[in-house]
Amino acid sequence: MGRNTRKRRTPLATKIVAGAAALAVGGGGLVWANFYASAHEDHGGHNRTRSAGAQxxxxxxxxxxxxxxxxxxxxxxxxxxxxxxxxxxxxxxxxxxxxxxxxxxxxxxxxxxxxxxxxxxxxxxxxxxxxxxxxxxxxxxxxxxxxxxxxxxxxADQQQNGDGQNGGGGQDGGQNGDGQGNDGQNGDGQNQDDNGNGVAGPVADDFIDINDVQPNSRNSRNGLAADGDGGSTGTFSTDCGVNENNLFNSDNLIAAPGVDNGAHHTHDYVGNQDNDAFSSDEDLANADTSCQNQGDKSTYYWPVLRLQDGTQEFDANDQGGGAEGNIGKILKPAQAELKFVGSQQGDVVAMPKFLRVITGDAKSFTNGDANANTSWSCSGFEDRQVTDKYPLCPEGSQVLRTTNFQSCWDGQNIDSANHRDHMAFVQEDGSCPEGFQAVPQLQVRLAYDIPTPTVENGQVRNPYAVDSFPEQLHKPITDHNDFINVMDENLMNEVVDCINRGEDCQ
Structure with a gap:
């Protein structure tokens, strides 16, 4: 699978402690030491008993x-x-x-x-x-x-910061395994208690059968859809493919411009084809686009999903990839729906060119869920949404990732110091906070064909997981989505007019 090579990446310089548990797995990634070891561990023939909760x-x-x-x-x-x-x-x-x-x-x-x-x-x-x-x-x-x-x-057994949902989700599963361990390894270098996936997460507790999710029970403070029966009811859809060009990197142009591997995990990109840490606004404006409407050079990106099945991907030994615990087969969406919708309370105004928006929080496992946003579900079960669990979907049903972006703009800035303050979510009545005005709301719906993982006896086999910062342990609540508006002025005006007229356009 390809990668973005417009600018060569810094050679891998991962620091490994000599003799430590950092051994290559079949997928070319790194076997992290076991984070879910049992309370009884055998170290050099001496049986030590200690509190698993203290690990x-x-x-x-x-x-x-x-x-x-x-x-x-x-x-x-x-x-x-x-x-x-x-x-x-x-x-x-x-x-x-x-x-x-x-x-x-x-x-x-x-x-x-x-x-x-x-x-x-x-x-x-x-x-x-x-x-x-x-x-x-x-x-x-x-x-x-x-x-x-x-x-x-x-x-390992500590509840995450924030509220948690669905019966204590957001915990990293406590201890797992068979009660044995040698620094988390057996003789062949494989972790005994890592659910067979070679990295610290996901674990069995990160998954939930979609049938066990209560309909209409998602308790998210963010991501409210801006569209409704009143106001501006039109939609504008843009088709930018599913990253057929294999544009991947572990940069983050919004949060870490000019920094190689600023995300510490790999992103999928659709739309703009010049997306790395060193891309200027001029680079974005002059780039090619994968969108069918060539006036849309916007960049849409999100962390890749991987199937932890031992596949050796192109980044198996790279920073952002296997060297930071992101291993396995990259799963492209079967479908990526990008749609802009209106406001419940009135007309929307045009987004400024190069407006940057981050939604969700890549660090929400440690930060808490205040900014968590992405919903997980299964096709045919869209009324059942979870934020802190990966769904186990029945045969024939696709895994869905859905994100509704902030749709209120401060009217002045295309970015802010923390990359959030210039944008806001609508309030419960659909209106924007004071000092903000409604812009078209981006809604991203990604559908994946993924074999359903097997969960038995507290372990998960062949799990799928979102790429993450290493310390975030591949938690589903860390999913996030990024957007930079690079539509030309005529197209943006067309988007606004379509939405305000109540039409469905593309």
Whole structure:
């Protein structure tokens, strides 16, 4: 399978602790040390009994980027770069966590002293630089950002931040397996308690039979559809394919511009064909597009889904791919529906060119579910939607990922310091918050043909999962979606007119 090669990526330089549990699996990815080991572990012939609940499964760090406001324009690039470096620090610390299980078993303070303590110092140095860059550019940095430097280790059986849904979903499953373990490996280098998928997630508790989801029970505070019986009732659909051109990379042009591997996971791209961390607005405007309407050069992208079946993909040994726990066969959507709809309360106005919108939260397993948005369901069961579980669909039914973007714009900015404040969701009555105006709402519906995973005795075989930051453990609640408007002016006006006239156009 191909990849975007317009700009060559930095050679892989993954830090591996010598002798640690980081061995290649059949799919070419990395076997992470077992995060769900039993309470009884055999280390070098000595049977140690310890609390499984005390074992650290992942690293939970405050999201500094979400707390930053009012960054002067000329400091945005530097601040985004520092935030991306902070993500890399977490990835490195998470990898050390995953490859030092023997040391952790022998020293109750190992994680704090050798991983979290040094991580806090490195994060504080970057926070200091962020504050300095903001102040130098004429802004006023928050003096309390230093309070966000410290991170915590999260046990495997700990509830995620936020509300959770559907009977405690969002937990990472507690302990699994057969009660045996040698630092999470057996003699052939395979994890014994990793559900057979070679990485830390997903686990059996991340899946739910769609028949067990109550109709109309989704409790999401975000992603309300803007369209309704009143207001502007038209629609505009754009057909941009399903990434037939195999355009993949692990960059994030919105959140980490100019940073190679800024996402730490691989994205699918449709629409604009010049999407990497180094693409300028001019590059986007001059690029080819996969959309049938050539006036739509917008970029639409989302994390790939993978079937963890041992397939060795093109990125099996790359950063963003197998080297960061994203392994297995990349699954293209069978169908990608991109539709713009109107407002319940009145007309919509045109989006500005190069408007950037992120919806959902790639870090919601550790951040909490305040910004979680994507819904998971099955075809034929669309009235049953979940945010924190992957659905197990019956034979003949497709897995569905649905996202309704923010549709209220502040009328001034095409982006903001945290990439969120310039956009807002509609309120419960369908109106925009004060100071915001309605723009066409993007709705993305992705349908996949996926063999249903088998869940037995607390283990899942051949699971599918969304690519994620390593420490997010492939949780379904971390799904997200990104959009940059690169429609030409005539097409955007056509979209607005169609929606406001109440017509269905494409």
């Amino acid at each position: 650290v499964a992942t690293i939970d760090c405050p999201d500094v980027g979400q707390k930053i406001r009012d960054v002067p324009d000329r400091a945005r690039g530097e601040v985004d770069g520092e935030l991306a470096s902070m993500d890399s620090q977490i990835t490195d610390a998470y990898q050390r966590l995953a490859t030092t299980r023997r040391a952790q078993a022998g020293d109750a303070r190992f994680v704090e002293n050798s991983i979290l303590g040094p991580l806090k110092e490195r994060r504080k140095a970057l926070i200091d630089r962020i504050q300095l860059e903001i102040n130098r550019a004429g802004g006023k940095a928050d003096d309390n950002l230093d309070e966000l430097a410290g991170c915590q280790g999260r046990p």
